[in-house]
Amino acid sequence: MRMKIRMCQGVGGIIIITMVTSFMLMYNSSSGDRPSAPSPQSSPSSHRLHAPASAVKKPERPKKLPTWTLEGYTGVMDHKPLRMHCRTCALVTSSGQLTGRKRGEEIDRSECVIRMNDAPSVGFQQDVGGRTSLRVIAHSSLQRVLRSRQELLNVSQDTVFIFWGPSNAMRRDGKGHVYNNLKLLKQLLPKLKVYIISRIKMLKFDELFKNETGIDRKSSSSWLSTGWFTMAIALELCDRINVYGMVPPDSCRSPSRPSVPYHYYEPLGAAECSMYLSHERSRRGGHHRFITEKTVFANWARTFNIHFYQPDWKPAAGIIGMNISYTPTIS
Ligand SMILES: *[C@@H]1O[C@H](CO)[C@@H](O)[C@H](O)[C@H]1NC(C)=O
Numbered sequence: 001m002r003m004k005i006r007m008c009q010g011v012g013g014i015i016i017i018t019m020v021t022s023f024m025l026m027y028n029s030s031s032g033d034r035p036s037a038p039s040p041q042s043s044p045s046s047h048r049l050h051a052p053a054s055a056v057k058k059p060e061r062p063k064k065l066p067t068w069t070l071e072g073y074t075g076v077m078d079h080k081p082l083r084m085h086c087r088t089c090a091l092v093t094s095s096g097q098l099t100g101r102k103r104g105e106e107i108d109r110s111e112c113v114i115r116m117n118d119a120p121s122v123g124f125q126q127d128v129g130g131r132t133s134l135r136v137i138a139h140s141s142l143q144r145v146l147r148s149r150q151e152l153l154n155v156s157q158d159t160v161f162i163f164w165g166p167s168n169a170m171r172r173d174g175k176g177h178v179y180n181n182l183k184l185l186k187q188l189l190p191k192l193k194v195y196i197i198s199r200i201k202m203l204k205f206d207e208l209f210k211n212e213t214g215i216d217r218k219s220s221s222s223w224l225s226t227g228w229f230t231m232a233i234a235l236e237l238c239d240r241i242n243v244y245g246m247v248p249p250d251s252c253r254s255p256s257r258p259s260v261p262y263h264y265y266e267p268l269g270a271a272e273c274s275m276y277l278s279h280e281r282s283r284r285g286g287h288h289r290f291i292t293e294k295t296v297f298a299n300w301a302r303t304f305n306i307h308f309y310q311p312d313w314k315p316a317a318g319i320i321g322m323n324i325s326y327t328p329t330i331s
């Protein structure tokens with residue numbers, strides 16, 4: 001215990017100390033559940049998958065290993081690489097586009113369901129489904145995830161968690177406060193599958209953004225969004241990606257668009273388009289280029305097996321906006 005308390009000096013320290021008891025309770029109450037399935041391929045719903053889309057022929061991704069080892073994701077504590085593969089993924093955004101659309105059942109039928117940050121499913125199941133196979137989380141959302149730990153860190157859901165953050169927060173030498181908190185979390189919930197994006201992989205994601213847009217992420221002082229990491233991870237993980245709740249890149253420029261909340265779980269919060277537009281135009285540090293990123297996703301959807309639902313749309317013919325004559329090599 002003394003050692004654990006010493007580790008609690010990061011931002012989340014105080015919260016984590018107050019949590020120790022409830023973690024233990026939660027762990028005990030779930031320790032009798034079924035053993036964690038080693039592979040997402042054992043999903044019971046695989047026979048109900050969408051037929052593979054033969055229309056979109058995917059180029060070979062040569063570096064993918066036959067064991068489905070994904071390089072660049074490191075297990076917290078054991079430092080093991082992530083082994084996971086899905087034939088069909090539902091990538092569920094956090095957008096208010098999903099509200100009232102009742103796509104939950106369809107989402108849950110996918111072999112793997114991917115969510116982001118602290119987006120909940122309890123209370124929104126009809127619209128966003130209930131299962132979570134992978135959750136990609138920003139360092140800045142760790143506190144919110146811990147606050148909803150009963151639901152989001154539910155060991156019996158067998159979710160894989162991938163955290164991303166700036167390299168100083170993710171250092172493994174005891175000085176990375178996010179990594180320290182993740183280590184503590186893993187000690188408290190040993191069955192939780194917690195991974196971080198390695199420093200080298202983070203640089204690769206920056207390079208991917210630069211290759212796709214010509215923009216240097218660092219010198220434009222913007223941050224890649226969790227959506228960027230999630231889409232790039234999904235490209236490595238999934239044979240087919242069904243994206244739920246992502247608007248086309250140009251949709252906020254249309255004056256007739258209905259306004260929806262940025263997050264389905266914050267109905268009174270900011271509107272989606274005002275977030276996208278203010279970030280895209282911002283020249284201050286720390287913003288995301290949501291619209292630029294979506295332009296890249298639309299371009300990828302011409303080459304890769306990516307499909308957009310709610311709203312349902314397909315990328316227009318021809319490359320929009322930027323030069324992507326090169327083929328993304330994600331690994
Ligand atoms: C945890 O997951 C199990 C299985 O999906 C579910 O039955 C249970 O209600 C969940 N617990 C919480 C607190 O969400």
Ligand SMILES: *[C@@H]1O[C@H](CO)[C@@H](O)[C@H](O)[C@H]1NC(C)=O
Pocket residue numbers: 204205207208211326328329330
């Ligand atoms: C970026 O482009 C360069 C030059 O084409 C290529 O060598 C590199 O692998 C690309 N990087 C990523 C992460 O796609």
Ligand SMILES: *[C@@H]1O[C@H](CO)[C@@H](O)[C@H](O)[C@H]1NC(C)=O
Pocket residue numbers: 323324325
């Ligand atoms: C796109 O980039 C490639 C290589 O980076 C270059 O050869 C080509 O001329 C560019 N095309 C346009 C339209 O800018």
